[in-house]
Each structure stands twice: as structure tokens, then as C-alpha cells.
Amino acid sequence: MLQLVMAGGWAVWPILLCSAWVLAVAIERAWALRRQAVMPPGLADEVARWIQSGIVDPAHLQSLAAASPLGQLLASALEARDRPREQIKERLEDTGRHVVFRLERHLSGLGTIALIAPLLGLLGTVIGLVRMFMTVMGAGIGDPGQMAGGIGEALICTAGGLVVAIPAYVLHRWYRARIDGYVVEMEQQAARVLDLVTAAAARRARPRSAASAP
Template identity: 65%
Template structure:
């Protein structure tokens, strides 16, 4: 295998560099985007229970926000739980955009590698063919080994570029889909908490919020 890679010439260097980056991103995203890490089981119901019981001290909220992306989203609503529904919803939307952006971290880089992998392979192909033609111009076509070296270099670069690009593209689409699914699930949990904060516990009469009296002028 090492001999084959070396036969691809110096154009293999950027392809191998991209493959190393892609591998690191894939491993990191697989670990970070575990469902148990993003959406801890039962967390949404537990947070709603906390809200009903009033267990919402600042330290509790800080621990919730640092525990998981879902916890961060729900904690953002609890911080402004005494405000109007529109304000709570706006805070959820703002925090949700930040959480989704962090879950998509490095995916643009992975998509770029999937895009440029075949181009780097094509670049190596062109370099190999140029070298083959130069060898033919200097020594003629009497020695087929000179042509074989350039053709081999071209084919190795092309194949390696595709080997890097195809898995990178598939995994890029997979992680994008996974993040989109997580966002839908987190939105459901956020709506459930929003309803609890503004309408009270389902099945129980909603407690009216006290009106603020205007300050005397």
C-alpha cells in the first residue's frame, strides 16, 4: 500500500492531508453528536417538573445549560420564564440558532473535502500525464515503462481522490441529516416547556400572571 501511495507522486500529499482532516472530523462528530449527549433521555420532562416545583435557582440553571445542547436550550427559556410568551419564544429561537450552529461545526469543512477530493485527484492525473508526455518527448516511445510510470501516477491520484471524497460526501450528508433531526426533537421539547411556562400544567387551570401597576408619575 505504501508503495502504491508513493507511486502517486507529490500530488498525493494534499489528498492524504485532506483524508487525515476528514477522518479527524468524522471521529469528533460521531462522538459529539451522540444522541445521549445531545438529547439526554427524559431531560425535557425533568425540566418541566423542575419548573412546576420551582427548583430553578441560578446554579441549577447553569448546570442544566452546560450539560447538553437540549439543556442549554431549555435553560435559556427558564432564565426569562417570568416574561411574556413572545419574549420566551424569541429567546428560544435565538439560542436554538446558536445550538444548531455548534452542532454543525466542521461539517462545512467535511463538505469542502468531499468537493475538492476529486479535483485534487484530477490535478494529480494531469501532472502524471504531463510527466508521461515529457518522458516520451525526451526518449521517444521505445520504452513503454516511461509511459507506464506517468499513467500509473495519474490513475493512483484519481482513485485516491475518489476514495477520500465519496465517504466524506456520504458522512457529510449523514451528519447534516442527524443535526436536522436533533433540531426537530429539541423544538418539540422547547414548545412543551414554553406551553408549561405560559399556560401552566396541562389539565390544570392556568394561573394568571400578576399585572404590573404603572409607576406613579
């Protein structure tokens, strides 16, 4: 394997660096995008119980926001629970953009690697072909070994670029689809909490209105 890498020339080394980065991102995102880490089961039900019981204090909000992306989103709604519904909704949208940005961390880089890895392979292919033609110009076609070296360098670089680009593209699309699914579910949970917060605010406002009536 090492001999193949060495035969590919200097253009193989950037491809190897890209492959190492893709592997690191794949492992990191697989860990970070676990359902348990993004949307802990039962979290929305627990927040609903807090709202219905009226037990919401800064300690609850701090622990909720630090627990998971979904917790951060729901905590933003609870922090603005005394504001009008439209303002709470705007707070949810602002926080949602930050949450999605965190979930999509490194995905743009993964897509970039999927794009440039074949180009690096193509660059190595061109360099290998140039070497071969320079050999033919200098020594004629009487030395097939040198010609084979140039062709081998070209083929190794092409194969290396594709071997890196294909998994990078698949991982990029797979993680993107997974995040899109999480976003839809978090929107549903946030809408549920928004309705509960609005209903709780309406219940708190009714006694004050009745007390102020003549």
C-alpha cells in the first residue's frame, strides 16, 4: 500500500490529508448527531410539565439550554414566556438558526472535499502524463518502464481522488438529510411548547383582568 502511495507522486499527499480530515469529520459528526445528543427522548414532555406546573427558574433554563440543541431551542421560548406570542416566535426562529448552524458544523468542508478531491486526482493525472511525455521526448519509446511509471502515477492519483470524494459526498448528503429530519422534529416540538407557553400566559392574564374589573 505504501508503495502505491509513493508511486502516486506528490499529488497523492494532499489527497491523503483530505482523506484523514474526512475520516475525522465523519467520526465527530456521527457522535455529535446522535439522536440522544440532539433530541433527548422525553425532553419536550418534561418541559411541558414545567410549563403546566409553573416551575420554571433560571437553574432549569440553564441546564435545559446546555443539555442539547433541542433544549437550547426550548429554553429560548421559556426565557421569553412573558412576552407576546410573536416575540416568542421570533426568539425561537433566531435560536433555531444558531442551532442549525451548530448541527451543520464541518458539513461545508465535507462538501468542499467531495468537490476538490477529484480535482486533485486530475491534477496528479495530468502531472503523471506530463512526466510520461517528457520521458518519451527525452529517451524515445525504448524505455517502457519509465512510461509505465508516468501512467501508474496518473492512475493512482485518479483512483485516490475518487476514493476520497465518493465517501465524502455520500457522508455529506447523509448528514444533511439527518439534520433536515432533526430540524423538522424540533420545529414540531417548538410549536408545541409555544402553544403551551401562550396558553399559560393567557391563564395568568385572566385572573389579573378579573381582579381589575369593577
